[in-house]
Amino acid sequence: MCRWLAYLGEPIQPSKLIVDTPNSLVAQSLNSPLGAQTVNGDGFGLAWYPDATAESTPAVFRSIEPAWHDENVRELSRAIETPLFFAHVRAATLPPVQKTNCHPFRYESWLFMHNGVIREFPRLHRQLALAIAPELFESVRGTTDSEVLFFLALTHGLREDPVGGLARAIREVEQVGRAHGIPYPVQGTFAISNGSTVWAFRYSSERRSRTLFHSEDVTTLRMLYPEVERLQGYGEQSRVIVSEPLSDLPDAFHEVPESTVAILDMNGYRHEPFLQEA
Template sequence: MCRWVAYKGQPVFLEHYVTTADHSLIHQSLHAEKGKTVTNGDGFGIGWYGARDNPGLYREILPAWNDTNLKSLASQIQSSLFFAHVRASTGTATNRCNCHPFAYDKWLFMHNGQIGDYHRVRRGLELQLSDDYYEHRFGSTDSELLFLLAVQENLQKCPVTAMRNVLHRVREAMIDKGIRTPLRFTSCLSDGKRLCGFRCSSDHHAPSLYYRRYENGDVVLVSEPIDRQSECWIEVPQDHAVCFKENGDMVQTEMPLH
């Protein structure tokens, strides 16, 4: 399973969370502690918001620990909202188009999890995309497909409702095919102002999700803590979504899949 970090707050250099923290994302790419796999070496990516509304992206197929470009970029890019992700593939090819985060217009998305027996429902789910959105389907992952389905569902109005509707349709497709392998979905989504995290699964075993809020209002949303101050991290409950609004307020919502 993948590991990732999302940050929203005062502008900071990405290196603070990606490369230099005690249990930074690069460290997790080799020594993950709360995932099914210890090593996450099937590519990486960063996405960040700067002076423009639409985010920037840098994605690469090299392992994060072996890419000097990532270390250089993380030491120079400063942002008030950014994503970083290291990938452990669940079956699709290792190429740039399949690396997270994914972007569409002003939205960023990254994911840790899987659609069980994805190959059996992929065609039917892709047919749910209109031509306009299918044109932005550049890779082959279930993650990108889930993202585009959610964008089509009108993320702007309510990200949690849009994502819930998509996941229920995916679950129905899996049930129709008699698939027993679970749907697991721990993910992060942003439009440059809001930051939303989702943790749910069809079998009560969703991948981990934590957040930490600092006194100045900064928030970090992670698949596992990036430091050893365990008392400062709050675990998002199974089958819940959390959304940090532009003004810093947080809303937690139930999001069951079963």
């Protein structure tokens, strides 16, 4: 489907993770061993906050060029320093390849990105779009299932309660999908941020979700791998959540369990159950 990463910690150049690390996001756009599709060449997106505070307004760059081919990806990701950023490489399903369909999506201070699918979305699109609050609907720019889900979650209170807002949106999608005879409507991993916290979800209706991992803390990694020089380029609070690991170092990344939200702030990670009820 897609590959994505979310970073929070001391300000860094996004290129350290997008381009320079062994299994970087650009590398995954060409060859994604754990992805549903090996190649993710239908666009790239980068969104970053100037500082890691709630209500900070993120900037967004999107391109329909493959990440490995777009020189702007390298130029921009090396010119920026940011404490919190999202990056995404896209493998399109039904919607067209256009900038408005590239992740991350933004509304006010909030960012959202997704790897996965709402199954048989063309059959559900109209009903789900009409469920978006009228005052939010005019901000929907593209045609993807992901953007509709984001604005449906905003409608269900994501700004006040990110976990509950997404949960209520997913339950509505499942209800509409099953009414249309689709037994497992939702599949994916999802990332949300308000500028100070990242919420990363692993969930699917059939409990067989796309992969999701988060990094070990940098202090532990330096103890395990004192010979790996690139680890010296990260601060002690640097943490990343990814669709698949950015390196093959053992114990550098830990898998997020099924039906779980990993919540990341400057104090580190914590896990909570997410839609685990039958």
